[in-house]
Amino acid sequence: MTIALRTPEPEGLTEVVNALREWQDDGQPMQLHPGDLGWFWRFGAPATAAAVRTWSRDGRILAVGLLDGPRLFRLTTAPEVRRDGELARRLADDVTRPERGVLGPGAADVEAPMDSPVHDLLAERGWHPGEPWTPLRHDLTEPPPDPGVRIEVAGPERVGDRVAVQRASFDSSTFTEERWHAMAAGAPYADARCLVAYDEQGTAVATVTVWSAGPGRPGVLEPLGTHRDHRGHGYGRAVAVAAAAALRELGSSSALVCTPTANTAGVATYVSAGFRRLPGVRDSSREG
Structure with a gap:
């Protein structure tokens, strides 16, 4: 099945939040969390839905991203498909091509789990490591x-x-x-x-x-x-x-x-x- 990129309707956000909940695990690197969508929700459900992207295969959500401002895209995947080559290439393509409607041209940052191959694929396209952050637990x-x-x-x-x-x-x-x-x-x-x-x-x-x-x-x-x-x-x-x-x-x-x-x-x-x-x-x- 092909991978489908979608922007959910406001009523579809609950499904996205539930997917993010299921993916949280102490054994995984820090990643996009339902709380990140929750904090963005201060702008309202329609604005939150407009900032969210999902990638699905056969009706199942595999990846979720949040456009947290015009130049920052925060991205994560279901743990079991983190190393899926087809998905990683599709994610890298979609976030780097303005016509896909994820990020526009110009300066931008993509946040993804550090074990995601998306970082390597973006590096092949000329992206570089950004500002260092410190996670704490x-x-x-x-x-x-x-x-x-x-x-x-x-x-x-x-x-x-x-x-x-x-x-x-x-x-x-x-x-x-x-x-x-x-x-x-x-x-x-x-x-x-x-x-x-x-x-x-x-x-x-x-x-x-x-x-x-x-x-x-x-x-x-x-x-x-x-x-x-x-x-x-x-x-x-x-x-x-x-x-x-x-x-x-x-x-x-x-x-x-x-x-x-x-x-x-x-x-x-x-x-x-x-x-x-x-x-x-x-x-x-x-x-x-």
Whole structure:
């Protein structure tokens, strides 16, 4: 059977999310996670569907990609077809040819599991290793320690605090209460929690969203931020510990996060929260 490239309709996103859930495994390299689609869902289901691509054979989804911005395509495959030559060549062809509608011309990055042959195929086409990233993993066999600060689950009644800390953590953030509600209405959020950390005065100082892929599978932190006016007090570490604990309560086997290797302070924060550094990863990049 031929491999079919599709952009799903919004009502088809649940099937895509379920496929991504099934592919998560602690024995696999870090890869596109249902939580990545969940965080993108803040732009709404139609926008999320428009950013997703699937490759299927005989009606079965083999690969999923997310156009996470105009120049970054995040891609993964079912583990059992990771080394499938026909699929890898089709993926490489589709992401490098603008007429296929995945990436346009010019500078671009493709994120894929490091054991994917797609990286080698892109290198043959002139792509090169991009910025180094550091994945980190927190085993959840044992419960994490108490974070040492007050942590609240942010539902509709605390969405204002959740949004305010997000916007104060990332200078370019466009997060709003409307976008939180859109995200919370998405299929992946059924296995997610937003957490907010408060200082002794009751001020919201840090936040994180955690995404489970179901019991016995790794979950991810996406995103985590500390309010710019409250950095240097350990709140990032505290909310990272709380994130790991929340994922354990959701049944996750581990908590995963990935940050630019150049973000040495961020890496140190996660390590101090009990996360272990994994081998570095790189996207495949194309110059403009």
